[in-house]
Amino acid sequence: MSARDDLATFAVVRRGIEAWYAAEHRDFPWRGLTDPYAVLVSEVMLQQTQAARIAERFPTFINRFPTAAALAAAPTAAVLAAWSGLGYNRRALALQRAATAVTTDGWPRDVDGLQRLPGVGPYTARAVASLAFGVPVGVVDTNVRRWLLRRFGGPDAPRRLQALADDLAAPGRGDGIAAWTHATMEFGARICTQRTPRCDACPVADGCPSRGMAAPVHVPRQPAFNGSTRQQRGALLRELAASESHAIADIGLDETIVNALAGEGLLHRSGGMVRLGGRLQSGHDPEGEPG
Numbered sequence: 575m576s577a578r579d580d581l582a583t584f585a586v587v588r589r590g591i592e593a594w595y596a597a598e599h600r601d602f603p604w605r606g607l608t609d610p611y612a613v614l615v616s617e618v619m620l621q622q623t624q625a626a627r628i629a630e631r632f633p634t635f636i637n638r639f640p641t642a643a644a645l646a647a648a649p650t651a652a653v654l655a656a657w658s659g660l661g662y663n664r665r666a667l668a669l670q671r672a673a674t675a676v677t678t679d680g681w682p683r684d685v686d687g688l689q690r691l692p693g694v695g696p697y698t699a700r701a702v703a704s705l706a707f708g709v710p711v712g713v714v715d716t717n718v719r720r721w722l723l724r725r726f727g728g729p730d731a732p733r734r735l736q737a738l739a740d741d742l743a744a745p746g747r748g749d750g751i752a753a754w755t756h757a758t759m760e761f762g763a764r765i766c767t768q769r770t771p772r773c774d775a776c777p778v779a780d781g782c783p784s785r786g787m788a789a790p791v792h793v794p795r796q797p798a799f800n801g802s803t804r805q806q807r808g809a810l811l812r813e814l815a816a817s818e819s820h821a822i823a824d825i826g827l828d829e830t831i832v833n834a835l836a837g838e839g840l841l842h843r844s845g846g847m848v849r850l851g852g853r854l855q856s857g858h859d860p861e862g863e864p865g
Contacts, residue, residue, distance in 0.1 A: 583781070584742050587725065588754070590777035594765070595757035600625075603633050605756060610681050610706035611642040611673070617701045618669050618693070623660055625763070631660060645673040650851035651820040654840065658815035661808065663840055667852075668693025683707045696736075704755040710746040712739025713755055717762025720791040724766060724784035730791075768793075806831055811840060811850070820850035 599605075602625060604616035615635060619628045638656050639645040645653065650670065657666035671692035682688045684707075689699035703709035714722070714735050722735050739758070746754050765772050771788040779785050799805055810831060814820055824832075824846055832848060835841045839852035 580741075585745075586781075587778045588742055588745065591757050591761050592750075592754060594777035595753065595760055598764075599756065599760055600764075602629050604628075606752075608706050608752070610702055611645075611676070612636060613702050613706045614672065614694075614698070615669065617698050617705075618665050619660060621665065621698075622662060628660075642673040643677045645670055646677045650839070651849065654811065654850050655815040655820060658812050663808075663811055664838055665693065667839055681706075684709065685711060701755065704743065704746075705752045708746075708748065708751045710743045710751050712736065712741075712743040713758065714739050715759055715762075716793060717766075718758045719762075720768065721758075721762045721766035723791055724771070724788050725778065725782050727783060803831065807835060810835065814841060814848065814850040817850075821847040824848045 604612065607613055607616070616628065616632055619632060619635070635656050639648060639653070648670070650667070653666050653670050654663060657663060660666075672694060675691055676682075682690065683703075685696075685699045685703045688694055688702050689696060691699075694702070697713055697715060700709075700711045700713045704711055704713065712718075714732070718739060719730075719735055722738050723730055726738055742758070743751070743754055765776050766788070768790050771784075773779050773782075773785050773788065776782070776785070797804075806828060810827070813822060824843055827848060832841070832843075836843065841848055841850055842853045843849070844853075
């Protein structure tokens, strides 16, 4: 296929998905927002968590911490309590560190600068850049990866898929940039789904090599949650979050789990109690990758 053919195909795919999204998209509380802080909060929340669940929690979190400065200044225990139940609690610590950084130094407005913020990886940097700052770059989450592979074939190489996503996003202008970013993820989540893709409702089915025979796209499987250390960690953090003082007696707790969570800045021991958050309670937590 020539470069001209590629561009023609990209234009057809983009127009089809844009038109479908304009007519069929779901309304979520973060859709249409351009405040980079709100966008970042939503994107961090949405990592490995269903959108319907985040739709309930996002407004509450934003009301509690309406600005990056408010989140940066909040006690870590309060941030973790507000995050409780969303899982991967280190994301909350990284988000607070990112809020501290932009409160001090301002918001980077490009992908490279955003990616230097604590806890912000390539996908999140591109999402914030496109949704908040109108940078015409593509995002490749699990849903986008799936439909790119089905529509354009392999190889399943991250750099190739990112280049495809960027080429599709490149013609974006103004408000259309954010709409396209949302559309690419919504299309994969609702039409080009993992197990039962809706080829009959697909707006870009014509010319798709996977039409009517799309196989599931491999994604790494996580270990079973029930009975896992991850489940026990979460249960302890939820108990601390639910406590009025965000503390419980340091009696009969699993030493390995307590020590691991303490090392990550998610709790600390003090006065015979285990307390939510790191020892420093001003938003300046011990370093740790989000997970």
